[in-house]
Each structure stands twice: as structure tokens, then as C-alpha cells.
Amino acid sequence: MMIRYFICVLVLGISASATSWFHSPSPSQVAFSAGLTHNVALGKGRTLCFNHIFLNIGNAYNLKTGTFTCPRSGVYSFQLSALTQKGKEAWLELTVNGKLIVSAWGRTGYATATNAVIVRVRKGDRVRVQARRHTTRLFGRADQVYTTFSGYLISARCSWTEFMVQARGPLVYFRAILPKDTTYGHRSTIVFSQVEANNGSGYNPSSGVFHVPIAGLYLMKCQLETTNHGTSEFFLEKEGSDQSVLTIQHHYSSKTMSVIIHLNVGDHVLVRKRYDIKTLHSSATSWLHSPSPSQVAFSAGLTHNVALGKGRTLCFNHIFLNIGNAYNLKTGTFTCPRSGVYSFQLSALTQKGKEAWLELTVNGKLIVSAWGRTDYATATNAVIVRVRRGDKVRVQARRHTTYLYERADAVYTTISSYLISAR
Known part of the structure; x- marks a missing residue:
């Protein structure tokens, strides 16, 4: 293999x-x-x-x-x-x-x-x-x-x-x-x-x-x-x-x-x-890939441990980039500035002896899930979807508390997205 x-x-x-x-x-x-x-x-x-x-x-x-x-x-x-x-x-x-x-x-x-x-x-x-x-x-x-x-x-x-x-x-x-x-x-x-x-x-x-x-x-x-x-x-x-x-x-x-x-x-x-x-x-x-003046892209990470309660939104605290300023660190929300086809990629790491059960949602509706059960397990997923201007995209905990492991010098949990096409 x-x-x-x-x-x-x-x-x-x-x-x-x-x-x-x-x-x-x-x-x-x-x-x-x-x-x-x-x-x-x-x-x-x-x-x-x-x-x-x-x-x-x-x-x-x-x-x-x-x-x-x-x-x-x-x-x-x-x-x-x-x-x-x-x-x-x-x-x-x-x-x-x-x-x-x-x-x-x-x-x-x-x-x-x-x-x-x-x-x-x-x-x-x-x-x-x-x-x-x-x-x-x-x-x-x-x-x-x-x-x-x-x-x-x-x-x-x-x-x-x-x-x-x-x-x-x-x-x-x-x-x-x-x-x-x-x-x-x-x-x-x-x-x-x-x-x-x-x-x-x-x-x-x-x-x-x-x-x-x-x-x-x-x-x-x-x-x-x-x-x-x-x-x-x-x-x-x-x-x-x-x-x-x-x-x-x-x-x-x-x-x-x-x-x-x-x-x-x-x-x-x-x-x-x-x-x-x-x-x-x-x-x-x-x-x-090359840019258009109206390009949208963001990538964010987490630099500290988090215990995220059921239904709560994960607020990433570190920005790698935020073209279009559509991702809000305080609310953990990406508010779509331009309708189009977007790629989203999510990755997370569980704490020792804990679980992570996350969902990527658009306007509160489940799109894809990510699950990590064993010690220091990685939970990942990716999807391409059509998103409309004003739609709210979030990463949220599923049914119970999700425990994520991070350090300032070790960024394991990330979300990244970019606009593939405005058509």
C-alpha cells in the first residue's frame, strides 16, 4: 500500500x-x-x-x-x-x-x-x-x-x-x-x-x-x-x-x-x-492559479485547545489569508461575498482520549461531516458546492462536545476555501 x-x-x-x-x-x-x-x-x-x-x-x-x-x-x-x-x-x-x-x-x-x-x-x-x-x-x-x-x-x-x-x-x-x-x-x-x-x-x-x-x-x-x-x-x-x-x-x-x-x-x-x-x-x-480582481479565498487555523459544545460554531483564531475579508474570526463565519462555486477543505485533530465530530454547514444546513474518534485522530473532509451571496458557512460541533488539540507552534485544525467560478 x-x-x-x-x-x-x-x-x-x-x-x-x-x-x-x-x-x-x-x-x-x-x-x-x-x-x-x-x-x-x-x-x-x-x-x-x-x-x-x-x-x-x-x-x-x-x-x-x-x-x-x-x-x-x-x-x-x-x-x-x-x-x-x-x-x-x-x-x-x-x-x-x-x-x-x-x-x-x-x-x-x-x-x-x-x-x-x-x-x-x-x-x-x-x-x-x-x-x-x-x-x-x-x-x-x-x-x-x-x-x-x-x-x-x-x-x-x-x-x-x-x-x-x-x-x-x-x-x-x-x-x-x-x-x-x-x-x-x-x-x-x-x-x-x-x-x-x-x-x-x-x-x-x-x-x-x-x-x-x-x-x-x-x-x-x-x-x-x-x-x-x-x-x-x-x-x-x-x-x-x-x-x-x-x-x-x-x-x-x-x-x-x-x-x-x-x-x-x-x-x-x-x-x-x-x-x-x-x-x-x-x-x-x-x-x-491566477487571480481575478474579485477573487475570494480564505484559510484559517486554530492555535489553542478547544472544547466545543454541541451545536456551537468553531471560531478559528489564526488567519493565513482572507482575500475579500469574508471570514470573521469573532463569529467563525464565512459570509459569501459573491455567488459561485466554492471549494471547502476541513481538517481537525482530537485531544488525547477525546473525540471530534464536526459539520460544515451552509445557513445551518449540513453539507459534509468530519469525525475523529481515537487519540490524536485526524478528521477531514472536502466538498465543492454552489454558494450564494450572503450565505453563511460555518464549522460546527455535532451532537456532543468536540475536543480539539492545538498549540501556537502546531496548527492541526484548519479550514480553507476559494472561489472556483463566479458562474
Whole structure:
């Protein structure tokens, strides 16, 4: 089992001369987001058919077959999140035409399995989520949507040259993985040496450092998995300061950290191990998209422990960015300033011996859930939805008190969002 990536994408590119917006779709925009509202036992090799649609622009996702049939060639972003049943496992693969792209694994009961990837997909290609080698058992309820699958077209231009010629600025993104199990010591830099994409040539596979080629807002994702028992901690570092932290406690446990941050030309970004020595399967991705003057994006984190009562709103206290000033730290509310299609990503870490049960809501209505049950468990989910101007988006505790673990130098619980399209 190999879950290993580092992704970086420029969400907003900033230049002195002009701005552009790669996410802003034409009428031929493609985006979908689907969820599971019931338990599923998925046999080896079977395709997971999500039964609830949040969004299906282009009608390319088929609920009956569980297949996304690409309607337009281009660069696509895909995100997968799943929750296992009690005492069961989940081993899923995202495939294109039957070929493995990335995997997601959850071993302990009520464990979260997540992954994300950016790939070039051609018209007619079939993208599916499938069970790996044995039966995968997933937990779902009509009022608890933990397992989701989302994707959208970043750009219909498929080459670096096309981006430079046809767009008003370049697209920057890279995806890199660890090619095999690797052991790292205290404060070691995680070197994702196998590069699958490197538009903009910012990532150095020899050093594991991303050298920022264009100033702007970057969405960075990193998934890590240990193969040994015990606790490991990793952090995303920008110019010597921690930007996001991820803790892995269990044997063969996989976790994902995600953050949107502003980077300047020449900044260095890397992933380090804080302590412990473990063997890793891991990978990382990052990407950049260009801006429009009316772009909306925010990313916020938590820097202290929180005990959040039933129905209460989680107020993040640290802002990474807040373009449009739509996220309110005091109320914990994102008030949509512009109608459109938005991507939301949530991640949280439980306190020792405690649970976390969170919901992402729009105007008080449940969209997706995130659950972490065991000690220092990560609860994550992601969704793409259409939000109207004035709508209120919040992260709220579900039915009982949620206990979240944080420190000023260790930001585990985050929420990030950006406007994909105003159409």
C-alpha cells in the first residue's frame, strides 16, 4: 500500500502588470462533488457509487456507475475522503481508465482515509474510486456525510507552453512522491524525489524544497503515512516558520495536511519531521492559479485547545489569508461575498482520549461531516458546492462536545476555501 504525495498549486498569481484567473471557467467549466449517505461494503475491485450529488456542472459524473467520464481534456483536481465502519478497514484507489493514480487507506475503526491529486485527463477518460484488494466497509448516514469525491477542471490547456501563450500568466504546480519506504530522523527534510509534474520548475527533487517562481497564494497538500507504531509529527515550513502541522500516531495510519498561504518569489517551502524516526509512504502536491480582481479565498487555523459544545460554531483564531475579508474570526463565519462555486477543505485533530465530530454547514444546513474518534485522530473532509451571496458557512460541533488539540507552534485544525467560478 502506497499513499505518498506532495501537491502545491498557485491559487492566486500576483504580478505588477496584469492579473488573470485560471480557475474562472468558461461556459464549458467542469466540476462535480458527490457524497455517500449510507453504509457500504465494497468488494475487491468494485467501483464506489456515490449516491448524493452536491454539484455536477457538465453532468459528467454518473451516480449509477460511479464514473466520471471526462467531457473535456485538461488539468483536473480530484479529492477523495472516506470514513471506515467500526472495527473495519478501507482501502480505496482513484483510477483513470483502470490505472491506479492515488490510494487512500484507513485501518482502525472510524478512521479517515483521504487523498488528493492533480492530473491531466483526456476527453473520454473514465475516473473512478475503487476498492483495492479486499472488502472496504464505509460508514455513512443521510445526516452524516463523511465519504466524498470531488473534482474540477483547473484548465483546458494541457501544456506549459499553452499556459504561457494562451493565458495571461503561467500555471504553477507540482506533484511529487516518495518512490519507496524511507526512514527519516529528527528535523529531517522529507525529500519527495519522484516528480510526476513540475510546471514552473519550482520543486527540487534533490533537496525536497519548493522555490517559489511566482508570488501569489498557493494551496499546498501533503499526505503522509507511517509503517511503524508510535507517534510522528511533521510540519510544513515556510522560511523557517511552521505553517501547518500533522501528527500520525497509529501503525499504517495516513493523514493529510492542507493550507493556503501567500508566498513571495524566492521563498522556500518544505516538509520536515519534528521528532521520532519512522518509515514513510508519502507524497505532496502544490499548485497555483491566477487571480481575478474579485477573487475570494480564505484559510484559517486554530492555535489553542478547544472544547466545543454541541451545536456551537468553531471560531478559528489564526488567519493565513482572507482575500475579500469574508471570514470573521469573532463569529467563525464565512459570509459569501459573491455567488459561485466554492471549494471547502476541513481538517481537525482530537485531544488525547477525546473525540471530534464536526459539520460544515451552509445557513445551518449540513453539507459534509468530519469525525475523529481515537487519540490524536485526524478528521477531514472536502466538498465543492454552489454558494450564494450572503450565505453563511460555518464549522460546527455535532451532537456532543468536540475536543480539539492545538498549540501556537502546531496548527492541526484548519479550514480553507476559494472561489472556483463566479458562474
